[in-house]
Amino acid sequence: MNTFEVAVWADGHLRMLDQRVLPHEEVSIDFFSAEETARGIRDMVVRGAPAIGCATAFGVAVEAFRIAAQGIPASWPDAMAPGLKALEESRPTAVNLRWSLERMRPLLVSTAPREVPQRLLAEAQAILREDHEACLQMGRHGAAVLPDTGNRPLTIMTHCNAGALATGGVYGTALGVIRGAVDAGRKVRVISCETRPFLQGARLTAWELLKDGIDTTLITDNMAAHLMSQGLIDVVVVGSDRVAANGDAANKIGTLGHAICAQRYRIPFMVAAPLSTIDMKAPDGSHIPIEERPETEVTHIGGKRIAALNVTVRNPAFDVTPAELISWFVSEKGAMERPSLEKMRSLFHG
């Protein structure tokens, strides 16, 4: 299995693989402050909700080391405030970013001032380790409830990249379920939707699955319904950027359409995400903020304009799939059939 430097601590700072230029170039970028890290998250050097959570944690740590190099501050919370704010505002939808900050923030006051940088780094490393572990668990739980196709290979459609590149660099969430199926000895074929506008499916998912030797076919997003209508998809597995308390799940734009079509053709629809992606403060999907990204992502590809001049553009980066369309919600705690408020609550009090 390949691992990637999605967000790692290296040579005393944060290092991240630049996912904007994958798979054509494999380049890493180093980050020396929270501001720089926030810009990297906003510009999508790193993307994918759990990966953003890990990057945020290391971004907090690197900021503390940067500050400590000039002397231990009188107040860590005051000194860190601008950096934490920049990180918090970098992207609105993935709740893992805020979850990560909430886990780091108390350490600024509970730790002896001289030990804050090391303590934050240890916490970031713990978040990364736990992310790896959660992905392995999700893979196991999700794979166990995939449809039985007898002797026929199982064809799994996925959207965007919820893989190693979207998490701590190993296994992934949705792709963790796929890897879990492979590890369990299932014969698996993957249909990867290209995922316009940012092409995470064409660039990242296809690349990381092929590296693992998993049979992968690329389609444009709008071919999914046709393939479903032809009986060529057995199950859809995706990740999530924020799951509301009732099980509604925000994920990369296009997910909702796949879920609606899957329901028509009675194809199970699975969402895999760690507990850090659940926002129990959002009662349902309507409370999840949907980021609108720059229009050049739609009008240009690889720096080249593809669209007619002067056209107005919409670029919502996510949509919300209502819980009623989700057959399985898979977390590190297990596979939950038909998510609901009661079942989601039980994840946190079980």
Added chain:
Amino acid sequence: MNTFEVAVWADGHLRMLDQRVLPHEEVSIDFFSAEETARGIRDMVVRGAPAIGCATAFGVAVEAFRIAAQGIPASWPDAMAPGLKALEESRPTAVNLRWSLERMRPLLVSTAPREVPQRLLAEAQAILREDHEACLQMGRHGAAVLPDTGNRPLTIMTHCNAGALATGGVYGTALGVIRGAVDAGRKVRVISCETRPFLQGARLTAWELLKDGIDTTLITDNMAAHLMSQGLIDVVVVGSDRVAANGDAANKIGTLGHAICAQRYRIPFMVAAPLSTIDMKAPDGSHIPIEERPETEVTHIGGKRIAALNVTVRNPAFDVTPAELISWFVSEKGAMERPSLEKMRSLFHG
């Protein structure tokens, strides 16, 4: 209103606007034989079912002029056979191509041999004129049954390009309905889906609507469900490449998914196509051949590779929307609610 040289007779041969390089370049290409025309159709210099029908007719005419320049042949059907075959095999899904050939072919025997080229040209010009007229009628009929939105502008989503560029160069089928609504004094906004992989929506629909001053917003195909879920689409209007006897309609890949989502959100779904697009010999959509196009259309944009290396690709160019998802089928004969075999038959015996 702008008109385009989609497929016109100029200086004694066929001239077509090269739609592959629009809107970045406006270049026309001249065609001097049926073989050349067939290649132009296959390579998508011209596309859109009615436009392919017109191009085919002129391709037949130019072939006759080419042959006659070397002397009137002993048998026109024999002399024309290779050219007609090349045209027939150029693209499989749009039935207008075959409809056009069936209209031209009898003239090879019913016309005095010396007059064949002029007679074929006259027929091609008639097909073009009738196409214009049919588009105007479709526009009027379709516009009359668009939803009433009171004082609020009507937001129409469309997919691919079923406009002037997909027909004889004026008005269009789906975009004819939009122009019909504008001509009827409605305030209209258009959502144009970019239409991967060939980007007809981003390149052609946005370009031709903006030229007419119609308010147009570009989205990626996978944003449609999200916009529908937000109540931002009042009606979906698309064209078709072949309509089966029961009303099932093949159209550009992605149409099926839009229709399924429209049904969920109770948004009317309209298909506009002339009678020449109806194939009464196909009992239902399963009898419509679906063209699989080259994988480079998916893996590359503008000559630049966007996808991971060595990934397998599917590229079906069309899908079939079942009649049950079609609220209105609009032809030059009128607007038909909920198409069915009986209603489709009545179009030809009414």
